[in-house]
Amino acid sequence: MTGSATPLSPEVVSRSGNTMVLSMGPQHPSTHGVLQIVLEIESENVVKADPEIGYLHTGIEKTAEGLFWTQAQTVMERMDYLAPSSNALCYALAVERLLGIGDRIPERAQIIRVLHMELTRIASHCVWLGTHGIDLGAISVFFYCFDLRENILDLQESAGGARMHPNYVRVGGLNGDLPDGQLTHLDALIEKFPGRMRELRGLLQANPIFQDRTIDVGVLTPQEALQWNVTGPSLRASGIAYDVRKAFPYTGYETYEFDVPTRDEGDAYARFLVRLDEMEQSMRIVEQARKRLGTPGPVMIDDPKVALPPKETIALSMEALIHHFKLISEGFRVPPGDVYQSIESPRGELAYYIVSNGENRPYRVRTRPPSMYNLQALKGIAPGNLIADLVVMIGSLDPVFGEVDR
Amino acid sequence: MPSTQIPPIAGSAIDPTSLRPPIDDAEIERVAPATLRARLEELKNGGYAMLLDLGAVDYLQRRPRFDLVYHLLKLQPKKATVAEVGSPARLRVLCGVDESEFVPSVMDLWKSADWAEREIFDLFGIVFKGHADLRRIQMPHDWEGHPLRKDYPMRGPARERSPRPSFANKSNVVAGTPPTGRTFEALQEEVKRARES
Numbered sequence: 001m002t003g004s005a006t007p008l009s010p011e012v013v014s015r016s017g018n019t020m021v022l023s024m025g026p027q028h029p030s031t032h033g034v035l036q037i038v039l040e041i042e043s044e045n046v047v048k049a050d051p052e053i054g055y056l057h058t059g060i061e062k063t064a065e066g067l068f069w070t071q072a073q074t075v076m077e078r079m080d081y082l083a084p085s086s087n088a089l090c091y092a093l094a095v096e097r098l099l100g101i102g103d104r105i106p107e108r109a110q111i112i113r114v115l116h117m118e119l120t121r122i123a124s125h126c127v128w129l130g131t132h133g134i135d136l137g138a139i140s141v142f143f144y145c146f147d148l149r150e151n152i153l154d155l156q157e158s159a160g161g162a163r164m165h166p167n168y169v170r171v172g173g174l175n176g177d178l179p180d181g182q183l184t185h186l187d188a189l190i191e192k193f194p195g196r197m198r199e200l201r202g203l204l205q206a207n208p209i210f211q212d213r214t215i216d217v218g219v220l221t222p223q224e225a226l227q228w229n230v231t232g233p234s235l236r237a238s239g240i241a242y243d244v245r246k247a248f249p250y251t252g253y254e255t256y257e258f259d260v261p262t263r264d265e266g267d268a269y270a271r272f273l274v275r276l277d278e279m280e281q282s283m284r285i286v287e288q289a290r291k292r293l294g295t296p297g298p299v300m301i302d303d304p305k306v307a308l309p310p311k312e313t314i315a316l317s318m319e320a321l322i323h324h325f326k327l328i329s330e331g332f333r334v335p336p337g338d339v340y341q342s343i344e345s346p347r348g349e350l351a352y353y354i355v356s357n358g359e360n361r362p363y364r365v366r367t368r369p370p371s372m373y374n375l376q377a378l379k380g381i382a383p384g385n386l387i388a389d390l391v392v393m394i395g396s397l398d399p400v401f402g403e404v405d406r
Numbered sequence: 407m408p409s410t411q412i413p414p415i416a417g418s419a420i421d422p423t424s425l426r427p428p429i430d431d432a433e434i435e436r437v438a439p440a441t442l443r444a445r446l447e448e449l450k451n452g453g454y455a456m457l458l459d460l461g462a463v464d465y466l467q468r469r470p471r472f473d474l475v476y477h478l479l480k481l482q483p484k485k486a487t488v489a490e491v492g493s494p495a496r497l498r499v500l501c502g503v504d505e506s507e508f509v510p511s512v513m514d515l516w517k518s519a520d521w522a523e524r525e526i527f528d529l530f531g532i533v534f535k536g537h538a539d540l541r542r543i544q545m546p547h548d549w550e551g552h553p554l555r556k557d558y559p560m561r562g563p564a565r566e567r568s569p570r571p572s573f574a575n576k577s578n579v580v581a582g583t584p585p586t587g588r589t590f591e592a593l594q595e596e597v598k599r600a601r602e603s
Contacts, residue, residue: 053521057544062553066560097429223483226455229518239485247493248431260488336422339430340477340498353475355463357422366461366475376521405544 018042024390026055032131032394033401037378039387046390049382051375056405064365068331069095070171072362076352077165079367080403083124085116085156086345087403088169091365093250094341094352095171098334101301108297109173110252115186115289116159116168117251117343118282122193123152124346125279132272132395133204136213141203148196151189158182172307173300178293186290193283201276214269218381218393221266228377231370232348233278234397236262237270244344256285268396275398306332331360347371347398367406371399421465423473423500432477432496442501443510446476450515454478454497457512460522462530466556470502472532474509503532508600511537529554531593535600548590 025036034055040048060079064072076091077084096102126149133141153163158179160166168175204210220230225238235242243260245253261277263270300307308327309320336358342351348370355364374397382390428434437445456479463473476499481491503509511534513519523534524543531552534540542549551558 054542054544054546059553062558062560100429222485226481226483227517229457229516240481240491241486241488242481242491242494243488246488247491248496262485262487264485335426337426337429338423340432340496341430349458351459351477353459353461353477355422363422364463366459366463368459368461368477372521373518376518379520380517 019047024387026052032399034405035375035394035399035401037390039390041387044386044388046382046385046387049378049390051378053372053375053401053404056401058402058406060406061365061367064362066361068360069334069362070327070331072365073171074165074167076365077167078402079369079406080124080345080347080350080371080400081164082127082400083120083346084165084167085120085169086343086350088167089113089117089251090341090343090345090350090352091354092169092171093343094339094354095334097339097341098337098354098356099171099306099332100335101172101303101306104301104303105173105251106298106301108177108293108295109299109301111289111292112174112178112299113169113251114253114256115286115293116156118285118289119152119155121282121346122279122286123149123156125275126152128275128346128395128398129200129204129272132398135391135395136210138204138207138210141200144196144199144203148193151185151192155182155185155189158185170300170307172303173298177296177299183290183293186286190283190287190290197276197280197283204272205276211269213389213392214272214396215265215267217268217385217389218396219265219267220377220381224377224380225266228380229373230348230377232344232346232374233274234271234374234377235348236260237274238266239264244342244349248342250341250343256288258282258285268392271396333358333360334362342368345370347400347403348374367403369403369406371401372404375399375404421468421473431493432498434498434500436500436502439501439503439507439509442474442499443512446499446512447515449478449497449499453480453482454495455481455483457516457518457522458496460519460526462526462532462554464530464554464556468502470504470507472503472505472530474501474503474526474532475499476501476512505531508533508535508603510535513537527597528552531555533596533600535603540597540600550589 019040019042022039022041023036024039026034036052038050038052039046060075063075073088073091076087079087096105126145130142130145156166157163159182160168160175220238222238222240225235239262241260241262246260258281261274261281263274304323309323313320314324334356336356338355340351340353342349349368350370351368353366354362357363378393378397381393458477458479461475463475465471465473478497478499480495509532511523513523521543523537524540526532527534527540528542528544529552541547545553
């Protein structure tokens with residue numbers, strides 16, 4: 001074959017000396033979204049990797065400045081679309097702190113929040129594991145993972161009304177109580193889970209191909225992890241047991257019993273093991289939360305200035321009608337001040353730095369996106385590795401681009 | 407809805423952060439740009455190994471106009487159990503910066519500052535001196551204006567609408583022109599000046 005191949009355009013490939021610049025993505029299937037990496041390679045070896053982000057920038061922080069406090073929560077959920085409830089919870093906690101109602105959230109709402117947070121963590125890790133498996137050629141893991149995730153999405157849908165963005169957690173509590181039959185489905189899931197985890201571990205954990213591809217790939221030392229501001233499972237795989245649920249407990253996490261899995265190796269395999277262990281710990285929390293769900297009670301704060309009145313009272317009570325009208329048409333006002341609120345999202349420390357100027361819209365919502373900082377570490381760990389291993393590293397850092405680009 | 411949305415400031419409270427005692431578990435410190443770099447270096451050597459987050463806020467009517475918000479976390483860069491980590495100290499460093507001021511980069515102290523500083527440069531137009539690779543990160547490279555500034559129109563710069571007259575005529579949304587129309591070239595010049603000075 002001479003002369004028939006179309007040469008690549010000069011923007012995509014250029015050579016200088018022994019190295020070659022190659023653009024990987026933004027449509028590459030293994031970049032889990034729209035990530036472009038400008039690679040400098042010497043034969044198969046990466047000399048320099050420069051991730052280019054921003055392809056999914058939707059201006060969520062700017063949009064939030066034009067919305068009421070409750071409306072802004074809707075766009076917050078769109079950031080980390082694999083674990084939307086965690087974004088909603090973090091935002092709600094921050095606003096509740098600004099309002100000064102953080103200690104008045106009903107007990108049952110707290111329990112259900114924890115329950116959904118951990119379910120969403122399992123669902124998110126399922127997507128990570130499935131796609132990570134596909135990247136490495138293990139196709140069947142994907143189906144087992146998505147089957148498990150489907151059960152969790154069903155629970156989310158029945159509780160909040162939508163599969164992907166349930167908007168179930170609200171400022172002041174929850175959208176509503178758990179629907180009838182949810183606990184039966186939850187029990188079925190709890191029963192199914194250990195067997196499914198055994199299957200997932202059986203497919204990958206001792207698999208020699210999987211081990212060959214992940215062990216000693218993309219090693220992050222504790223020093224490097226802190227330099228790159230890596231949090232979540234990726235940090236814990238480097239040996240530092242920093243978990244926001246333990247360090248700065250919220251929604252009553254201090255009353256649940258769970259371990260923080262860590263590993264010392266800091267490679268892609270360690271990150272894989274930490275996430276698998278984390279799924280089991282999450283299920284432990286889910287089981288404890290399930291046991292506490294026996295007593296019924298309110299799931300929304302009893303404060304008409306923040307929470308919508310129950311629908312049935314609107315036709316009967318003048319005050320309820322006025323409150324409803326005011327909350328819908330102009331929202332509530334939040335006292336001025338600033339707050340930094342963080343939670344442990346499936347990807348790491350997710351935080352909002354919110355500034356209020358006393359109006360009915362947030363003045364500024366700054367997100368600390370865990371994925372963005374985790375992904376940035378790629379610049380540090382990619383050089384010196386093969387291109388094929390780059391795919392493993394991206395997968396093991398688990399970025400979500402809705403959150404990286406916002 | 408007006409195209410440029412400047413939320414009214416409650417009373418005289420131009421900076422809400424100064425109004426209220428802190429309500430989260432972070433210590434708060436305010437530093438001037440001139441001493442920022444030295445103070446952060448001191449903190450880094452004092453055990454704040456992690457630059458948790460770096461953000462900015464635009465207080466349009468205030469001088470200095472912007473606040474840079476550094477969140478630091480005191481963690482030891484070595485293996486640690488949950489008990490050893492405990493509840494590490496969190497510190498919020500606020501630094502007021504005016505529009506024409508350069509801010510020293512902390513990229514050499516914490517590598518993670520790289521993208522955070524690029525993002526602030528991109529969305530607020532604050533130039534970091536000493537940053538090795540200061541270019542836009544979220545917006546396209548030739549974008550004009552800085553979207554997270556308060557005087558930037560909420561719906562973006564005015565551009566031609568899609569040819570659907572029935573919708574276009576009824577739309578009550580007016581897109582405006584970004585007031586800080588620094589061109590691509592002008593911005594490049596400014597970054598170059600910061601690097602050379």
